[in-house]
Amino acid sequence: MIQFALKCDQGHSFDSWFQSAAAYDKLRAAGHVACAVCGSAEVEKALMAPRVNHGDTAAAKPAPLSEPAADPAQQALAALKAHVEQNTDYVGRNFTTEARKMHSGDAPERAIWGEAKPEEAKALIDDGIQIAPLPFVPTRKTN
Known part of the structure; x- marks a missing residue:
């Protein structure tokens, strides 16, 4: 490779x-x-530097790299993620249930996002419920 x-x-x-x-x-x-x-x-x-191993790689420590200028695509993705996290309700694994409740009128409509298995997402689409995948994963809080 x-x-x-x-x-x-x-x-x-x-x-x-x-x-x-x-x-x-x-x-x-x-x-x-x-x-x-x-x-x-x-x-x-594009111009690139080759990776070269020098002797004992287990003992070698990579030199710290300076922070590169942020890529415009990465900036746009970060802005989208921040907007979604600040302006919608994260419902986690309850996404499919909540989307169905809103679609049937059993819950008030609101902007939500969460997680669904591919087959669950396909079933929502097949039932006429409009959803779209997001190009990022939720920010997890760790203990």
């Missing part, structure tokens, strides 16, 4: 793993490599 730093024609940078350099070339030529942010198929390898 090999990891490549990639960049699309819109300037978005992202990483992806490939079975080999030849596999990347084959997938790109077939139009199967797309930007993780905007979906553009105009993707090129």
Whole structure:
């Protein structure tokens, strides 16, 4: 496996793993490599530094890296997550039950989010209940 730093024609940078350099070339030529942010198929390898192991890797400590500038896509995702967490009710594993109650009129409508198994989500959609997946997981509180 090999990891490549990639960049699309819109300037978005992202990483992806490939079975080999030849596999990347084959997938790109077939139009199967797309930007993780905007979906553009105009993707090129970006400048990257190779990983080199020096001697005993168990004893070696990686040097601390400076914080890179935040990626616009990561900033947008963080803003979306903050908006959802501040403006909706998290119902956890009760998402399916709460969505059905609101749909049937047994509970007042409100903005909710939570967790559902894929088959539960599909059943909601099949029953005409509008839902959408969120591109993040809930912030867990740890003890």
